[in-house]
Amino acid sequence: MIVRRFFLLIAIPAAFTAHPLMAESYSLAKANSARISDISFNLHDSGSQGPITLRHVQHVQPVQAKPRSFEIHDGTGATTHLKHLIAWAEAGHKGYDAIQLGAKKLPAKRPTQMTIGEIYAWINQTPNQPHAIGRYQFIPSTLQSLVIQAGISESHKFTTGVQDALADILLEDAGISSFMEGKISRHRFMTNLAKIWAGFPTATGRSHYHGYAGNRAVISWDRFDAIMKKIFPTKRG
Structure with missing residues (x-):
């Protein structure tokens, strides 16, 4: 579903520390929200809710989905903040080990413990179900394209570092x-x-893929815009 506009060559270390995306979206219905910092954006699905408020967090505690909060750490880069926001919207509390909730036949291992080849094998062995995987919910065609662009072999593990690197390619595709x-x-x-x-x-106000494989936007446009303005305060609307 992602149209590849160009190929981006990126340098990826030969060895990754034990540290992907898209239309098959992970449901946040029962997930804890991502906890990212000491500035909290209180988000509500309803446009009738009050404005986004900022608060300082002394002790991070798990919160329920409504209201859901997204937080930004001071002192980290804007691209890191943006990837946190993407993960919050896509992967829920399982993060790098998230698998689309519609998948009934799960792999034997957590995604971060699997090699790229093992993920491909799981996809081939479990047809007729969604396969979005990882922090950025990569669907099979996107994952395969990104792996080729990044020059990663099928023997590489799907580590957090690999997932972040593949997401960087997609951010470049988006025009960052x-x-x-x-x-x-x-x-x-x-x-x-x-x-x-x-x-x-x-x-x-709707997802570009609204209704496809159960997809929907998990945040309003106004709140999305407010968070993006906070992450990128000097950039024009």
Whole structure:
């Protein structure tokens, strides 16, 4: 479902520390929200809810899905914040080990303990079910394309570092470099992100893939915009 616009070559270390995306979106219905920092965005699904508020967190405690919160750590980079936001919208509390909830036949191992080849084998052995996997909920066609672009072998484990590196390629596809250079607006970049990650809304308020394989936006456009303004305060809307 992702149209590959170009191939990006990235350098990936030969050895990854034990540290992907898209339309088959992970449900957050019963997931704890991602805990990222000491600035908290209180998010509500309903547009009638109050404005986003900021609060300082002394002790991080698990919270239920409604209201759900997304937090940003001070002192980390904007791209890291954005990847946290993507993971919050897509993977829920399982993060790098998330598998789409519609998958009934699960692999024997956690995704981060599997090799790329083992993931491919699981996909081939379990047809007729969704296979979105990892922190960025990569679907099979996207995963295969990214692995080829990154030059990763099937013997590599699907570690956190590998998943983050593959997500960086997708961010480049979405135009993050052009956005950071001021060549495209924040709203254009947000729309591009929504065409990759089904959990994000377009300006219509709906996911670009609304209704496909159960997908829906998990955040309103206004709140998505408010968080993006916080992450990228100097970039135009």
